[in-house]
Amino acid sequence: MRRWRWKKEKKMCGGENAAGDNLRITMTGGRTAAAISGGTGIPPAHIVLAKNAPMLYNPREVLTVNENIAILRKWIEESDNIVFFGGAGVSTESGIPDFRSVDGLYSQKYKYPPETIISHSFFEAQPEEFYRFYRDKMLYPDAEPNAAHRKLAEWEKAGKLSAVITQNIDGLHQKAGSRNVLELHGSVLRNYCRRCRRFYGIEAILESEGVPRCDCGGVLKPDVVLYEEGLDQNVLQSAVWHLQHADMLIIGGTSLAVYPAAGLVHYFSGRHLVVINKNAAGSDLGADLLLTDPIGEVFSALQ
Ligand code: CNA
Numbered sequence: 306m307r308r309w310r311w312k313k314e315k316k317m318c319g320g321e322n323a324a325g326d327n328l329r330i331t332m333t334g335g336r337t338a339a340a341i342s343g344g345t346g347i348p349p350a351h352i353v354l355a356k357n358a359p360m361l362y363n364p365r366e367v368l369t370v371n372e373n374i375a376i377l378r379k380w381i382e383e384s385d386n387i388v389f390f391g392g393a394g395v396s397t398e399s400g401i402p403d404f405r406s407v408d409g410l411y412s413q414k415y416k417y418p419p420e421t422i423i424s425h426s427f428f429e430a431q432p433e434e435f436y437r438f439y440r441d442k443m444l445y446p447d448a449e450p451n452a453a454h455r456k457l458a459e460w461e462k463a464g465k466l467s468a469v470i471t472q473n474i475d476g477l478h479q480k481a482g483s484r485n486v487l488e489l490h491g492s493v494l495r496n497y498c499r500r501c502r503r504f505y506g507i508e509a510i511l512e513s514e515g516v517p518r519c520d521c522g523g524v525l526k527p528d529v530v531l532y533e534e535g536l537d538q539n540v541l542q543s544a545v546w547h548l549q550h551a552d553m554l555i556i557g558g559t560s561l562a563v564y565p566a567a568g569l570v571h572y573f574s575g576r577h578l579v580v581i582n583k584n585a586a587g588s589d590l591g592a593d594l595l596l597t598d599p600i601g602e603v604f605s606a607l608q
Pocket of ligand 1: 391392393394395396397398401402403404405406409472473474475476490557558559560561562563581582583584586598599600601
């Protein structure tokens with residue numbers, strides 16, 4: 306039912322209302338239109354609740370992009386315990402491809418599927434092939450944070466955001482200035498010797514050929530959670546704690562297809578759930594606000 310609704314909404318997404326505004330985003334949630342509109346300057350008649358799905362066919366009653374940004378801005382102003390949960394889509398506007406978009410890594414052809422190559426058993430069996438793919442497709446040392454990374458860091462500094470929970474392994478949140486970053490899947494910036502546990506930076510991988518080795522002769526392994534490997538329990542526990550205590554959760558740029566990470570969002574029970582994703586991922590979470598614009602553009606509009 307929700308997917309059906311989403312498709313109908315997507316149909317609406319390309320249209321225009323009577324005033325010629327672009328209509329691309331739809332409200333859902335348990336509040337009344339009057340409650341949502343309060344303080345945003347948006348007439349309640351412009352607010353569509355999911356339970357009134359047929360109304361989506363009336364373009365005059367669908368929110369414009371700017372109206373949704375106004376609501377998001379108001380909620381952010383009111384919040385002092387925002388948690389952001391993100392994935393690879395947060396960094397596509399920094400030039401790092403994601404996995405599951407049409408032009409993502411999974412759509413390209415390799416000898417083995419990417420999820421096979423970046424698995425624990427593949428690393429053990431064929432480390433040279435692993436590192437060939439890894440150097441070619443997973444390392445972006447020159448990537449810079451975009452507006453989304455920067456805004457999240459700003460909110461943390463201002464005491465509005467308590468944690469960034471990320472599935473990303475690119476270190477861009479920290480590069481933007483975020484401090485409490487819970488890296489569910491580790492980081493390509495850290496690598497360790499499997500024999501003596503000495504840590505190395507990304508240069509050790511970039512400047513070596515074949516299978517990189519420690520001075521002691523041990524094989525280096527990225528501090529990244531490969532498929533078939535478990536997540537760090539401390540990071541998981543901290544993520545659960547922050548989600549349980551948040552008053553607002555923004556989920557952005559993730560297909561929510563990788564578990565157990567994706568299941569964590571269900572620990573949130575605060576006031577506002579916002580999903581920002583270019584495709585339908587997350588549309589079944591019952592979000593209060595669903596935005597389908599590129600996340601960097603959304604965060605830029607919040608400046
Ligand atoms: P995914 O499965 O590739 O999903 C990405 C999602 O983001 C898709 O639903 C896209 O529609 C959406 N998306 C893409 N660009 C944007 C954008 N600009 N604005 C809004 N939405 C966008 O990636 P997930 O993170 O969900 O999957 C988890 C994997 C991906 C983790 O294990 C990561 O380590 C892994 N990964 C990380 C990176 C990185 O660190 N930058 C890059 C590629 C893959």
